[in-house]
Amino acid sequence: MAQKVKLSTIADALGLSTATVSLALRDSPLVADVTREAIKEKARALGYIYNRRAASLRTSRSGIVGVCVHDVMNPFYGEILKAIEDELDRRRQTFLLCNHYDDLAKQRSFVDTLLQLGADGLILSPALGTSVDELSMAEENGLPVTLIARSLEGSGVSAFRGDDRYGMGLVVDHLASLGHRSIAYIGGTDATSTGRDREAGWVEALARVGIRPRPEWRIEGPRDRHSGFDAVRRFLAIPERPTAIACFSDLVALGVMYGLARSGIRPGADVAVSGYDDIDEAAIAMPPLTTVANGQSEVGRRAADALLARLAGQPSDGRVVLIRPELKIRSSSTGAASAAGGRPSP
Amino acid sequence: MAQKVKLSTIADALGLSTATVSLALRDSPLVADVTREAIKEKARALGYIYNRRAASLRTSRSGIVGVCVHDVMNPFYGEILKAIEDELDRRRQTFLLCNHYDDLAKQRSFVDTLLQLGADGLILSPALGTSVDELSMAEENGLPVTLIARSLEGSGVSAFRGDDRYGMGLVVDHLASLGHRSIAYIGGTDATSTGRDREAGWVEALARVGIRPRPEWRIEGPRDRHSGFDAVRRFLAIPERPTAIACFSDLVALGVMYGLARSGIRPGADVAVSGYDDIDEAAIAMPPLTTVANGQSEVGRRAADALLARLAGQPSDGRVVLIRPELKIRSSSTGAASAAGGRPSP
DNA sequence: CTGAAAGCGCTTACAG
């Protein structure tokens, strides 16, 4: 490449100062229209590339927002991320993505990187075991944080997530209304707020309809399709096998359905199955999956808005916002042959 | 937050110069051991945060590598990305992720951002319609590029991808060996090298076994699960319906299988179905999916290595490296009830 | 409306 083109290259070429060029390129009204156009034209002609490092060093604003979640490949996060991406794109922020895979060291190293780059903010779904100190450290160093999907008690940081307790309650009420009196619950861990709340929703709803859950109904752990598939073996080993399975997530449920089918058990017809999240695949799965729409895009949009508001100078209100979820009844629970409707069956 | 801690804060506190502090923190052998330890200790105590913008402005090395693909949520890219991430992590490079969704403007804006940030390199799966100029522009401005998954003829840029033509040939040979004489091909577009090569593989393999493909066997377009599902309607409308379907990707095949099942047609038993990519889900799907393992992690690892080699000063060799794929036979094609093995059936 | 000058926080020759 030729000699690097910078502000002074343009300034010299036009007999102007770098100050004027800088202002013109950022559309300052201080610069005369003719001057501005001449400058922009010259910048284009010379192939000028704005040096954000230099600008950011001077202004201490980088235009970078970090986003860190467990795993971007998980469609649950995917839908949140799309919403965040749209919002940040519109505000011309660069969005730096990272998976932490629930590894605290990886999350910490990402936060360090953001601090070093002078990032403007962080949208985080905290890794298991994240301490409140971690977040205060970031905040104290000028990196505002907004949480998504998982909240962190006592952190004083705003969080946006679905009302998991209420949502799982909807599922269990629905299964009970179909006549099920033994409802297993597969997946998730009590190390996350999501895991705790969904499990609490299951327990509480069972209590409401007068069912006492047996310990063996609870199969903890699975959080993806593959481990859902594997969990079927444990489910089939339960004495007096439950007639319904509520799953921690759609991914787990889809794995469970594969696993049941593999064992010759028809999900929907032989065992009712439900998921959680209403990912795109739920509606076309075989059978179509009863689940809970979790407001992922609302979570993403509102979290991005909240962070951008803080960047604009507003203080954090530190509230945990629970998005109200919605039950989607499909044939994996009702056993109806077709996708539509929810005709009860025993 | 208190006054910002910088090199000079540490230098002043210890009665040293910033030069010494800078060298010590980067473990230069020029600094005496005692001095170095005292400096590191002080840095820790003061909560010093390295300012990468300043450093990078000075050195014109940013430690940032951009990675841009169609969609990180697609598990096909996911596996490549994991490999790239591992590799870059080990080399302490920050990895900036972006989806272009085959939108040229979005891709261009990402490349601009990288140039502005002074990124060290770019790993790209080029959006549909990417021109050779786009890449030369990046290269000329000091941003080395390595391509993954899709190559770009005449760009002179190194690319790593599976041998799609050969791989799709394996699939068709396999289906033909099972006795199928009418094999539809669903999904993909000839706007990408991947799409063109897989389709060519299908055409050529059919020719090898003496089958002339009918135009209606080719259903172009679908590239994800949902559009695969939707394509089944078109498939069912084909007169003299084919007995086998080769799909562009696993995602398409999984959608097709959902769609067939929804119409009461048993994939594997009534129609043979194959995918491509061997994503994690393929082995547990119902029925388990015959597919082609595509070497995603090898693609990712080798692309990252190639880019890092260029950053270390090696010139680009501009070669397109084709990773040899491997056929995985499962019951979606053979119709066998269980996952294992590949017993031929008519 | 435009220009001269300082400074953001590092690193790098160079000198000692």
Place this chain on the structure above:
DNA sequence: CTGAAAGCGCTTACAG
């Protein structure tokens, strides 16, 4: 082994 000084390419008061 350590220090003084210049400079990376911007932006921002300040002056005119």
